[in-house]
Amino acid sequence: MLTALERQEIEHEFKLYPYKQAACIEALKIIQKHRRWVSDESLLDLSVLLEMSVEEIDGVATFYNLIYRKPVGRHVILLCDSVSCFIMGYESVLEYLISKLGIKYGETTPDDKFTLLPVPCLGTCDHAPSMMIGRDLHRDLTPQKIDEILTKYE
Amino acid sequence: MDRPLTKNIRKDGQPVYLKEYEEKGGYQALKKVLKMTPKEVTEVVKQSTLKGRGGAGFSTGLKWSFVPMEGDFKHKYIVANGDEMEPGTFKDRLLLEGDPHQLIEGMIISAFAIQADIGYVFIRGEYTYAAEIMEKALHEALEAGYIGNKILKSDFNFDLHLHTSVGRYICGEETALLNSLEGKRANPRAKPPFPQVSGLFGQPTIVNNIETFCNIPHILEYGPEWYQKLSLTPGDGGTKIYGASGKVKNPGLWELPLGVTLREILEDHAGGMREGLTFRGCLPGGASTDFLVEQHLDIKMDYASVAAAGSRLGTGTVIVMDDKTCPVGMVLNLIHFFAQESCGWCTPCREGLPWTEKILRKIEEGKGEMKDLELLEFQTRFMAPGNTFCALAPGAMEPLQSALKYFREDFINHINDQKCPWKIS
Ligand SMILES: Cc1cc2nc3c(=O)[nH]c(=O)nc-3n(C[C@H](O)[C@H](O)[C@H](O)COP(=O)(O)O)c2cc1C
Ligand code: SF4
Ligand code: FES
Numbered sequence: 001m002l003t004a005l006e007r008q009e010i011e012h013e014f015k016l017y018p019y020k021q022a023a024c025i026e027a028l029k030i031i032q033k034h035r036r037w038v039s040d041e042s043l044l045d046l047s048v049l050l051e052m053s054v055e056e057i058d059g060v061a062t063f064y065n066l067i068y069r070k071p072v073g074r075h076v077i078l079l080c081d082s083v084s085c086f087i088m089g090y091e092s093v094l095e096y097l098i099s100k101l102g103i104k105y106g107e108t109t110p111d112d113k114f115t116l117l118p119v120p121c122l123g124t125c126d127h128a129p130s131m132m133i134g135r136d137l138h139r140d141l142t143p144q145k146i147d148e149i150l151t152k153y154e
Numbered sequence: 155m156d157r158p159l160t161k162n163i164r165k166d167g168q169p170v171y172l173k174e175y176e177e178k179g180g181y182q183a184l185k186k187v188l189k190m191t192p193k194e195v196t197e198v199v200k201q202s203t204l205k206g207r208g209g210a211g212f213s214t215g216l217k218w219s220f221v222p223m224e225g226d227f228k229h230k231y232i233v234a235n236g237d238e239m240e241p242g243t244f245k246d247r248l249l250l251e252g253d254p255h256q257l258i259e260g261m262i263i264s265a266f267a268i269q270a271d272i273g274y275v276f277i278r279g280e281y282t283y284a285a286e287i288m289e290k291a292l293h294e295a296l297e298a299g300y301i302g303n304k305i306l307k308s309d310f311n312f313d314l315h316l317h318t319s320v321g322r323y324i325c326g327e328e329t330a331l332l333n334s335l336e337g338k339r340a341n342p343r344a345k346p347p348f349p350q351v352s353g354l355f356g357q358p359t360i361v362n363n364i365e366t367f368c369n370i371p372h373i374l375e376y377g378p379e380w381y382q383k384l385s386l387t388p389g390d391g392g393t394k395i396y397g398a399s400g401k402v403k404n405p406g407l408w409e410l411p412l413g414v415t416l417r418e419i420l421e422d423h424a425g426g427m428r429e430g431l432t433f434r435g436c437l438p439g440g441a442s443t444d445f446l447v448e449q450h451l452d453i454k455m456d457y458a459s460v461a462a463a464g465s466r467l468g469t470g471t472v473i474v475m476d477d478k479t480c481p482v483g484m485v486l487n488l489i490h491f492f493a494q495e496s497c498g499w500c501t502p503c504r505e506g507l508p509w510t511e512k513i514l515r516k517i518e519e520g521k522g523e524m525k526d527l528e529l530l531e532f533q534t535r536f537m538a539p540g541n542t543f544c545a546l547a548p549g550a551m552e553p554l555q556s557a558l559k560y561f562r563e564d565f566i567n568h569i570n571d572q573k574c575p576w577k578i579s
Contacts (some may be wrong), residue, residue, distance in 0.1 A: 084400060125397075132280060
């Protein structure tokens with residue numbers, strides 16, 4: 001079931017588009033903002049509200065990198081794996097994260113704190129290697145810096 | 155003033171908000187434009203010889219002139235493309251985070267030229283700081299009467315909104331971007347009809363790059379002759395935000411006259427290679443441009459000169475490859491990106507890119523055979539321009555085809571030695 005607040009936020013988006021199906025991505029973003037990810041049940045709820053088939057909505061949801069169709073932890077780590085970060089050695093940062101957190105790409109730590117995912121170029125290539133945690137950008141990464149950064153997250 | 159685009163940008167990294175922007179002469183161009191006719195504005199932009207800064211380098215004024223100015227349209231739209239997901243590209247972030255009102259003013263003027271009534275700033279989802287800054291700046295512009303109804307007491311109405319994307323490189327392709335703005339999967343659309351005639355929700359639409367729009371206020375304020383003289387290349391006006399990443403001493407971004415040489419960017423501004431490393435090659439304008447090597451260092455970084463050297467100016471942000479970086483590994487990294495980001499719409503790209511990635515991985519892991527090189531060459535022809543639905547796959551082939559040309563020996567060494575020479579053990 002969508003909460004009253006989710007419903008209200010999604011219905012507000014309807015006003016900004018010529019027809020409500022155009023708010024599909026915004027609706028997925030709203031659900032994810034409240035629940036961290038988009039479950040099958042949420043798709044079903046959305047299909048009623050948007051008057052779209054579940055398959056159609058899932059087609060949109062699974063197309064985009066930043067809509068999560070599986071549960072994620074409290075903080076999603078997006079590590080840039082593109083070319084400038086490759087040249088600057090992101091692979092050693094990845095190895096360090098894997099050994100430190102004990103998870104691989106796509107996994108979540110048992111305490112539900114971090115999920116680790118690769119992301120294409122974060123547009124900060126002059127400060128490679130780089131990653132995002134939640135909404136924060138972290139640049140010029142080294143293993144030492146990572147220790148420091150990770151302690152900032154609850 | 156020789157650096158119009160970055161003149162306001164603060165050294166402390168803080169954004170320039172409305173008060174400061176106005177103090178530095180902001181929104182004067184808009185006041186001037188509101189006394190002109192739309193046609194005059196487009197004409198000035200045409201004369202300036204500004205070319206789109208999103209990669210393809212198409213004349214901006216000419217593009218605008220395709221928008222029908224007669225007839226009854228429900229809406230006309232203007233969209234700023236801030237998707238910036240091309241690996242190695244980081245210039246639009248600077249403009250979005252550093253001087254948001256410059257973009258807003260550029261968009262209002264452009265909207266006036268085509269008489270658009272609605273605009274969107276489309277920003278990739280990972281640019282969270284840029285989105286916060288734009289949101290605040292848009293609010294300021296609305297309060298001050300620069301956007302909304304009857305702008306500065308004229309008859310012109312224009313609403314401008316922020317749209318944050320949810321990640322996918324193909325969203326940067328302008329017709330895919332429009333599908334994404336409509337809430338759909340971001341597959342590109344067939345052209346024609348071109349967006350200028352039938353774009354967002356079927357209405358006339360202009361999509362331009364962030365940097366392109368940021369040029370507009372200055373062109374209107376100081377005129378096309380002034381703008382042309384900023385450049386070192388006749389017929390190719392303005393400055394360009396160039397950049398460098400990789401193992402140079404001083405990676406970063408610099409606004410320079412269009413047409414400076416590659417050497418000037420890499421040696422004078424990026425400071426040359428780090429101690430103990432040698433330059434082997436570079437991608438001059440992002441991941442989807444062909445490699446240039448030592449012999450090209452003195453070419454001018456303008457659209458025609460880079461094309462004559464067999465590559466593309468692209469986004470103007472140079473990715474430098476040093477002698478300790480494996481060319482096969484680097485191309486594998488690039489193709490991995492393109493394979494992941496293929497939108498899956500057409501077969502050559504959807505199937506060809508993962509296939510290419512597999513061959514490259516085999517070579518990089520020391521299991522390559524000589525016939526794999528022919529197979530890679532086949533792929534570059536198979537995904538050549540015209541064989542796929544959009545420019546993503548042909549773009550992916552550019553670094554590969556040029557690597558096979560300039561670094562062929564490295565591919566052969568991998569195959570002969572059955573290992574990557576750069577991997578220890
Ligand atoms: C796969 C692909 C990705 C693209 N990504 C971007 C992008 O992130 N930003 C951009 O401005 N243009 C991008 N483009 C180019 C746009 O399609 C379009 O040409 C551009 O936004 C037009 O603006 P301009 O004329 O001001 O350069 C991309 C093109 C392709 C084929
Ligand atoms: S070339 Fe690739 S990205 Fe472009 S339409 Fe075809 S599958 Fe999609
Ligand atoms: S390649 Fe990692 S930030 Fe650009």
